[in-house]
Amino acid sequence: MPRFKLTLEYFGPAFAGWQRQAHAMGVQQVLEDAIEKFCQQQPRLHVAGRTDAGVHALGQVAHVDIAKDVEADTVRDALNFHVRPHPVVVVECARVDDDFHARFHCTARRYRYLILNRPAPPALAAHYCWHVPRALDVPAMQEAANTLRGTHDFSTFRAQGCQSNSPIKTLDELRFEVKDAMVIVHVRAPSFLYHQVRNMVGTLAQVGTRQWDLSQFQAALAAKNRAAGGPTAPPQGLYFVAAHYDKTVLETGLPDPKDDNTA
Amino acid sequence: MPRFKLTLEYFGPAFAGWQRQAHAMGVQQVLEDAIEKFCQQQPRLHVAGRTDAGVHALGQVAHVDIAKDVEADTVRDALNFHVRPHPVVVVECARVDDDFHARFHCTARRYRYLILNRPAPPALAAHYCWHVPRALDVPAMQEAANTLRGTHDFSTFRAQGCQSNSPIKTLDELRFEVKDAMVIVHVRAPSFLYHQVRNMVGTLAQVGTRQWDLSQFQAALAAKNRAAGGPTAPPQGLYFVAAHYDKTVLETGLPDPKDDNTA
Numbered sequence: 001m002p003r004f005k006l007t008l009e010y011f012g013p014a015f016a017g018w019q020r021q022a023h024a025m026g027v028q029q030v031l032e033d034a035i036e037k038f039c040q041q042q043p044r045l046h047v048a049g050r051t052d053a054g055v056h057a058l059g060q061v062a063h064v065d066i067a068k069d070v071e072a073d074t075v076r077d078a079l080n081f082h083v084r085p086h087p088v089v090v091v092e093c094a095r096v097d098d099d100f101h102a103r104f105h106c107t108a109r110r111y112r113y114l115i116l117n118r119p120a121p122p123a124l125a126a127h128y129c130w131h132v133p134r135a136l137d138v139p140a141m142q143e144a145a146n147t148l149r150g151t152h153d154f155s156t157f158r159a160q161g162c163q164s165n166s167p168i169k170t171l172d173e174l175r176f177e178v179k180d181a182m183v184i185v186h187v188r189a190p191s192f193l194y195h196q197v198r199n200m201v202g203t204l205a206q207v208g209t210r211q212w213d214l215s216q217f218q219a220a221l222a223a224k225n226r227a228a229g230g231p232t233a234p235p236q237g238l239y240f241v242a243a244h245y246d247k248t249v250l251e252t253g254l255p256d257p258k259d260d261n262t263a
Numbered sequence: 264m265p266r267f268k269l270t271l272e273y274f275g276p277a278f279a280g281w282q283r284q285a286h287a288m289g290v291q292q293v294l295e296d297a298i299e300k301f302c303q304q305q306p307r308l309h310v311a312g313r314t315d316a317g318v319h320a321l322g323q324v325a326h327v328d329i330a331k332d333v334e335a336d337t338v339r340d341a342l343n344f345h346v347r348p349h350p351v352v353v354v355e356c357a358r359v360d361d362d363f364h365a366r367f368h369c370t371a372r373r374y375r376y377l378i379l380n381r382p383a384p385p386a387l388a389a390h391y392c393w394h395v396p397r398a399l400d401v402p403a404m405q406e407a408a409n410t411l412r413g414t415h416d417f418s419t420f421r422a423q424g425c426q427s428n429s430p431i432k433t434l435d436e437l438r439f440e441v442k443d444a445m446v447i448v449h450v451r452a453p454s455f456l457y458h459q460v461r462n463m464v465g466t467l468a469q470v471g472t473r474q475w476d477l478s479q480f481q482a483a484l485a486a487k488n489r490a491a492g493g494p495t496a497p498p499q500g501l502y503f504v505a506a507h508y509d510k511t512v513l514e515t516g517l518p519d520p521k522d523d524n525t526a
Contacts, residue, residue, distance in 0.1 A: 124321070
């Protein structure tokens with residue numbers, strides 16, 4: 001069966017997260033139902049990052065095998081027809097090799113977190129950011145964030161229920177950008193623990209509001225204990241931005257994502 | 264009575280436009296009701312640009328006299344409390360001179376229009392842009408837009424019901440910017456005719472989709488007739504971004520008080 005790579009956008013607050021669930025609507029179910037309507041098969045979607053309830057995606061990646069001889073653009077348009085009225089869309093669809101795997105071959109995941117930092121609440125972005133009225137010291141947050149870069153035991157930022165084998169992860173980027181009243185946090189790693197980004201952002205906000213200084217932040221990381229960390233930042237500020245499939249994987253014999261559009 | 268300048272943000276689709284109306288909720292009413300709750304007076308708000316139903320604001324400006332001896336930040340916080348749950352907020356509040364006038368002293372108004380240009384509909388931005396699935400030739404749109412810059416009779420882009428004395432206006436900026444799939448139109452002028460921005464964008468889209476060439480666009484402008492123009496772009500893509508108050512212009516006299524500035 002032809003395999004397709006789907007690049008997905010979805011509005012987090014409308015869903016109980018990515019995964020199919022018995023009593024709530026997951027993004028996976030909406031898409032699998034749409035595929036079933038399109039090609040009368042029971043499909044199985046595999047995804048790069050299983051986002052939690054309320055978390056948005058701008059560039060989530062999934063793959064699926066479709067028992068129908070169709071162009072990739074036709075798959076995109078048909079699924080966008082059948083997912084309605086749920087706020088999830090296939091932004092791009094590309095034919096890929098049969099051994100491409102959205103989850104296991106993903107070499108880096110990128111997230112973004114938006115904090116609206118001003119006294120006035122958001123009129124337009126209420127469902128799209130975390131509103132922090134108290135002025136944030138962004139340089140202090142960046143200084144603390146820099147101590148998280150590299151390889152650490154991230155137990156302090158790991159939520160209960162995390163299925164990862166190890167709390168040791170490598171963080172490649174945690175960068176703050178300020179655009180008017182919006183503080184944008186750029187995060188990139190090969191993989192993350194459960195709630196890791198939201199727990200890091202919530203704890204960094206303790207530094208930003210000067211409730212914690214740098215040494216307290218570093219002590220929290222060193223404690224390797226969730227109880228030592230700050231609160232979990234709310235889900236509506238978090239965006240799954242992109243999944244990368246890069247050369248190191250290619251050299252082991254797996255497909256080149258740049259060839260994906262050749263369908 | 265102390266006069267305050269309010270910088271406002273509001274989510275257009277929640278309102279029947281700026282103006283107070285008998286059978287629908289205008290932004291003006293929500294704010295005037297909030298001021299009344301705060302200081303037990305019947306206030307009168309004056310605004311830089313009376314936006315139409317569905318149009319957003321990021322930096323609308325209004326002024327109001329408040330019969331209470333209070334700090335500007337207190338006015339901001341009190342109004343943000345009393346406007347709830349309506350999606351309008353006072354982003355900034357500042358004490359101004361008694362002769363400051365948000366409408367008559369405004370020397371330039373800036374709007375932004377967002378077009379999502381890709382086959383897939385928006386999952387996150389459905390209420391925040393105009394979705395145009397057909398590929399737009401943005402350089403061709405910019406070339407046509409350049410012919411609108413300067414002083415012209417803009418009757419082709421003037422909606423019925425416009426209260427401006429004259430269809431002759433000066434357009435200072437009409438610039439396209441492309442960010443991923445989003446086409447952002449930046450527009451600036453001292454004042455606008457009713458629906459002018461949405462009519463210009465809708466007509467430029469005819470050029471972008473290659474239904475019209477440059478000479479057809481120029482003929483439409485020269486016709487000085489709304490019937491010769493293209494369709495009106497939808498309201499949810501339009502944002503009132505900023506009102507400028509420039510001292511040098513103030514000293515030379517007031518702009519046309521009958522201008523709609525509803526763009």
